[in-house]
Amino acid sequence: MGIIIWLIVGGIVGWLASIIMKRDAQQGIILNIVVGIVGALIAGYFFGGGINEAITLWSFIYSLIGAVILLAIVNLFTRKSIR
Numbered sequence: 001m002g003i004i005i006w007l008i009v010g011g012i013v014g015w016l017a018s019i020i021m022k023r024d025a026q027q028g029i030i031l032n033i034v035v036g037i038v039g040a041l042i043a044g045y046f047f048g049g050g051i052n053e054a055i056t057l058w059s060f061i062y063s064l065i066g067a068v069i070l071l072a073i074v075n076l077f078t079r080k081s082i083r
């Protein structure tokens with residue numbers, strides 16, 4: 001059941017992060033899920049916790065921040081600037 005939660009929350013977080021970073025039209029659902037899951041891992045590393053322990057408002061926000069950081073890093077390498 002945990003993998004299904006990761007996929008759903010990762011998809012939502014990745015989708016919201018792609019809207020914030022204005023990359024929504026360039027990404028599909030699979031990339032949104034990957035960005036959301038990697039963003040949650042980044043958030044777990046920097047902020048502790050993560051969505052493995054429990055899905056709370058704070059873990060969701062931290063995962064979103066991690067996904068936005070990931071997309072900003074990707075923008076640095078693909079566009080040479082952060083939007």
